[in-house]
Amino acid sequence: MASPNAANDSTRVEELEPGQESVGLHYDTRLPELTWSRRVQIPIIAAAVYSIIRTLGPTLRYEVLGWQHAERVYASGKQCIWAFWHRVIIPVVWWYRNHGVVVMNTTAFDGQWTRKVIEWLGYGTAQGSSSRGGLRGLAVMARRLEEGLDCAFTIDGPRGPRYVAKPGPVMLARKTGCPVMVFHIGVEHGKTFEKTWDQFLLPRPFSRTVMLFAPPIYVPPDADRQTLDAKHAEMQSELERVRDIAEGWFSLGEAEREKFRAEFRR
Numbered sequence: 001m002a003s004p005n006a007a008n009d010s011t012r013v014e015e016l017e018p019g020q021e022s023v024g025l026h027y028d029t030r031l032p033e034l035t036w037s038r039r040v041q042i043p044i045i046a047a048a049v050y051s052i053i054r055t056l057g058p059t060l061r062y063e064v065l066g067w068q069h070a071e072r073v074y075a076s077g078k079q080c081i082w083a084f085w086h087r088v089i090i091p092v093v094w095w096y097r098n099h100g101v102v103v104m105n106t107t108a109f110d111g112q113w114t115r116k117v118i119e120w121l122g123y124g125t126a127q128g129s130s131s132r133g134g135l136r137g138l139a140v141m142a143r144r145l146e147e148g149l150d151c152a153f154t155i156d157g158p159r160g161p162r163y164v165a166k167p168g169p170v171m172l173a174r175k176t177g178c179p180v181m182v183f184h185i186g187v188e189h190g191k192t193f194e195k196t197w198d199q200f201l202l203p204r205p206f207s208r209t210v211m212l213f214a215p216p217i218y219v220p221p222d223a224d225r226q227t228l229d230a231k232h233a234e235m236q237s238e239l240e241r242v243r244d245i246a247e248g249w250f251s252l253g254e255a256e257r258e259k260f261r262a263e264f265r266r
Contacts, residue, residue, distance in 0.1 A: 046116035057094030059205040065264035066213030079145045080181045082152035083169045086198040088185045091209055098122030102144040102151045104137055145176045160197045165236045174223050179216030182238045186210045186246030210249045214238040
């Protein structure tokens with residue numbers, strides 16, 4: 001049965017990107033058909049992953065730098081469009097749980113059990129795929145931003161390429177006037193799964209972490225393709241910068257860390 005808001009969704013999709021063909025490769029809301037065995041696995045995997053996060057999360061110790069940028073956005077009456085690399089999703093979802101942030105979530109099998117986990121942690125979801133056409137997921141996000149909720153993208157997800165940012169946040173920022181906010185988390189002790197596409201990071205219990213937030217990236221509502229490309233490049237650059245600093249944080253001397261603390265606190 002069609003959603004009662006389906007017509008509105010279609011309108012919002014067209015408003016988000018008139019040149020729909022050029023971005024149609026990125027977001028879709030159609031659920032793929034799954035075998036019975038795969039459907040059975042969804043709640044089992046979701047429960048196991050949720051249990052791991054609930055057990056590990058309370059032991060992590062966060063140092064947060066640059067959060068004043070978000071506070072200034074909120075003070076201006078805007079919401080944030082968060083963008084971060086898929087690799088650090090575990091420490092991220094625990095730190096900002098129960099704030100109602102709406103996350104772009106793939107419609108594939110992995111996304112169906114992931115959706116359960118993040119909703120149990122107090123997030124909302126907008127269904128979208130990076131492998132098929134359509135922009136309804138972005139339309140849902142635009143509506144949620146208007147309602148006063150933040151939105152978030154695992155920006156190289158759901159399956160990479162690793163550390164290559166997709167265009168969704170910049171498009172959404174142009175439509176809504178809300179800025180793109182990028183960040184990364186560095187972990188003192190953790191396990192990197194080298195064979196996964198994202199080099200998935202699982203922090204060790206009781207590990208220290210550092211969370212670095214870059215200044216907001218605003219996109220003009222009348223931005224043309226050249227401006228959009230420039231803003232996308234700026235987002236990619238900022239994502240790489242905070243990643244590199246955060247990933248190397250615990251190998252730095254204390255004097256070097258203090259220099260970065262002073263920078264990110266400005």
